[in-house]
Amino acid sequence: MHVLLMKGWWRQLMHLSNDLNEMGVVLTRVNNSCKAASREPVNTSQTAGSICDRDVNSTGSDHSSIVPIGSKVCEPEEVLVPALPETACVERGYITPQQAYNLLNAEEGHPALHDPYYILILDCRNAKRYKESHLVTARAAVTVIHPQLGCLISSIELQKYSIILLYAEEGCSPVGSVKARADSPDLQRCFFQLNALGMDPVILLGGFSAFNALYPFLCSSQMVLLEPERHTLTIYPSEILEGALYQGSVSQASDYGIIKNLHITHVVNATAKCPDAFPNMLCYLRLHLSDDSEQNLVEALPLASRFINAALKSEPAGRVLVHCSMGRSRSSALTLAFLMEHRSWSLLHALRWLKERRACTAPNVNFLRQLLTYEEQLFGSRLTSLDDIRR
Structure with a gap:
């Protein structure tokens, strides 16, 4: 039958079943109502910032930037027990x-x-x-x-x-x-x-x-x-978790209409050079990442994961947009890290979930290998193989 969508994604949907020294991490804080994250991100050589977990829709808020840079691998507080994604019947x-x-x-x-x-x-x-x-x-x-x-x-x-x-x-x-x-x-x-x-x-x-x-x-x-x-229609970021987590491109993250309509409060900016679009309105985690075989994600994965989690669990709950240039590789790696750490999904299950919602998901091989290592850190053993996720 002709009902196939972009290299088999529609069929999947219907069956649902570089270097640390070069990576800058900037956490933009909006409002004095920003609270400290519930979990410590990473030991840093500079002062670590708090994660904004309150309503940030204020244009007259106080704004500051904090740049933590370190070299210590962030270890999980405890080994996670793998879980399967729950899907609606x-x-x-x-x-x-x-x-x-x-x-x-x-x-x-x-x-x-x-x-x-x-x-x-x-x-x-x-x-x-x-x-x-x-x-x-x-x-x-x-x-x-x-x-x-x-x-x-x-x-x-x-x-x-x-x-x-x-x-x-x-x-x-x-x-x-x-x-x-x-x-x-x-x-x-x-x-x-x-x-x-x-x-x-x-x-x-x-x-x-x-x-x-x-x-x-x-x-x-x-x-x-x-x-x-x-061609005049607005294309929105993919919705990864309903009414909570979105993933898209830098152009979408820079479109005020999209930010307003989706009620975005927090943004993870994973581009190497593109500035934050609305620093006085939204709470940003700035990760200067390159989409190449040398980029080290050892700090970026836990930082992004816990920033997203803090935003979604804030009161009132925030809405998070994760973006890189095209919304394919860097942003996917960060979203996958969150799904693994805070949904307890293996990399394989997290990747399937993500691809069912964003067909163009395509972390580069370097990122996939680092995600496999991150999976092992989180769960105490490797649950996914590279062959599993490259098929």
Whole structure:
């Protein structure tokens, strides 16, 4: 079937199952309300800073920078017991709003949404509701699948789409069930018509209401179909932990609209030279890292991991964006370190989780080797092999 997304990621999604002396570490503190981290980061030769773990949405806050540099490897306080990621149980044929968000913002060299045949989104509500607001790039289902006339677009044309996503106003009942047919008859009709044509559509769990409640900035009253129009769309960072942890590029981290819409409070900047975009508004951990075979992450991994954890556990809870230049290698390594240390996942399980949410995840081999060492430090033994994660 044609439903494949960027080198097999869609199939994975549906089966869900240099040198320390050259590395500068800068922790930017915003507000006097920043508290010390609950765990000591690393013994340093200079004064270590506190991790901002309170609300930092203040433009008039006091700002300072602290640069700890050291050479001691940060050892875990205790050996972790490996755990498996817990995933929500979703009825076959459905995807969650978070999965739909990550599909809309997927990147593989360039934003997937810029390709007009990447995803066909069909709004199965009435015309009035569609005109009021709909998922970005969505089309009214009646313009593609007519209740009486059948398909208005040839099956050959439909087969060009990598993904076909349907949604009603609400709904989470099993496809084809009596309740589903009663709640959203137009969507069910459309679903089975497409099936009869050899398509394999998926349905948005909870419908438009659920998606709009979480991501109103990805809903619009405007119809966006043509490729030039698609190039004007904002592509957001991938959501790694729902409503909590995001990963993306430096351009996304520098877009105020993205920061505002995602309610980002903390940022891990893993670029070598790009400055922090909003130092007076957000709490930053600045790690001057290079994406090469010489870069040492011995301090960066625990620092980033514990900075993210402190932000997410603060009161009120923060939202963290981890970024490098493209959001592929350096940022992935730091996100993986957090998932291993604070979710107790092996590197293999953490990498699978991350790739299911950000298809372009690609830590370089040097980083993977260091992550394997970090895994051994955390768990007391190596749980993953390099062959496992390079397949």
